[in-house]
Amino acid sequence: MISLQRVSHFYSGPCGQKILALEDVNLNIPRGSLTAIVGPNNSGKSTLGQIMVGLLSPSSGQVLIEGLDLAHWDHNLLTRTIGLIFSNPEDQIVFPIVEDDLAFSLESLAMDTLQIEKKVADILKFLDMEEYRHCSIHQLSGGQKQKLAIAAMVIRGLRYLVLDEPISHLDAKGREEVLTLIKSLHQAGGTIIYLAQRFEELVMSDLVVALVSGRVVWQGSFWELLERPEDMAQWGIEVPPIVRLVKILQDKGLAVAHPIYTVDHLVAALEKLKP
Numbered sequence: 001m002i003s004l005q006r007v008s009h010f011y012s013g014p015c016g017q018k019i020l021a022l023e024d025v026n027l028n029i030p031r032g033s034l035t036a037i038v039g040p041n042n043s044g045k046s047t048l049g050q051i052m053v054g055l056l057s058p059s060s061g062q063v064l065i066e067g068l069d070l071a072h073w074d075h076n077l078l079t080r081t082i083g084l085i086f087s088n089p090e091d092q093i094v095f096p097i098v099e100d101d102l103a104f105s106l107e108s109l110a111m112d113t114l115q116i117e118k119k120v121a122d123i124l125k126f127l128d129m130e131e132y133r134h135c136s137i138h139q140l141s142g143g144q145k146q147k148l149a150i151a152a153m154v155i156r157g158l159r160y161l162v163l164d165e166p167i168s169h170l171d172a173k174g175r176e177e178v179l180t181l182i183k184s185l186h187q188a189g190g191t192i193i194y195l196a197q198r199f200e201e202l203v204m205s206d207l208v209v210a211l212v213s214g215r216v217v218w219q220g221s222f223w224e225l226l227e228r229p230e231d232m233a234q235w236g237i238e239v240p241p242i243v244r245l246v247k248i249l250q251d252k253g254l255a256v257a258h259p260i261y262t263v264d265h266l267v268a269a270l271e272k273l274k275p
């Protein structure tokens with residue numbers, strides 16, 4: 001469990017002015033969950049992500065991972081427990097060749113060459129990227145690069161993964177590949193904290209937290225979120241027209257039942273209403 005208790009953070013601006021990034025954030029993220037923290041630009045998501053992994057100390061408040069205050073965690077142990085993935089996969093690649101980049105991630109873990117080779121082979125198989133083992137990273141697509149960056153974290157045996165808008169630089173195929181990988185990591189028992197800006201990124205989450213101007217304004221399940229398109233729009237999240245349409249139909253008394261967020265869902269729900 002990751003627990004944030006009364007976390008606030010200020011940056012200092014160029015003339016020494018206080019810039020409020022987070023204000024009194026209280027949050028409990030259960031082990032094994034996939035939590036999406038959603039908010040528009042400048043709502044404080046990246047600040048929150050950096051605070052959760054210990055890259056930034058909050059101005060006030062506490063972050064506890066498995067009951068222990070982050071300030072008291074051993075740095076090496078922390079980097080093997082929780083990691084942060086950025087939006088741009090280019091920022092996270094260390095070596096030009098796929099297998100070298102993965103092997104580098106394991107270097108500090110006291111493994112012998114054979115163990116490292118086996119781990120690298122296993123993870124490439126899991127990613128469905130075995131044939132890219134000796135390939136230059138520059139030849140990979142954006143989605144493959146991001147999958148590799150995530151794998152370089154996961155291969156270290158992390159239990160918690162924070163992803164900061166990990167699909168925002170990718171094309172549609174890359175977005176789908178990376179979201180599929182994240183779902184399978186979650187199914188394999190990983191705890192995922194997903195910092196999101198788009199509706200499509202929320203679909204797979206167990207818990208959605210809405211962050212606006214550094215404050216948590218709402219938390220609940222994805223299904224509960226579907227009932228609140230007006231709130232979503234107010235929080236700065238782009239709401240798919242189908243979700244707004246369903247709310248209008250429901251308000252007019254048509255008994256279409258959730259979950260509906262695609263045309264196919266709506267067609268199926270309408271067909272159920274046929275006499």
Ligand SMILES: Nc1ncnc2c1ncn2[C@@H]1O[C@H](COP(=O)(O)OP(=O)(O)O)[C@@H](O)[C@H]1O
Pocket residue numbers: 011012013019020021039040041042043044045046047048
């Ligand atoms: N290094 C920084 N120095 C000064 N202000 C910052 C810095 N990083 C972020 N901010 C400010 O903090 C607020 C929250 O930013 P951020 O955490 O990046 O939000 P998000 O990731 O949701 O876009 C914004 O007002 C932003 O301008």
Ligand SMILES: [Mg+2]
Pocket residue numbers: 045046047164
């Ligand atoms: Mg950000």
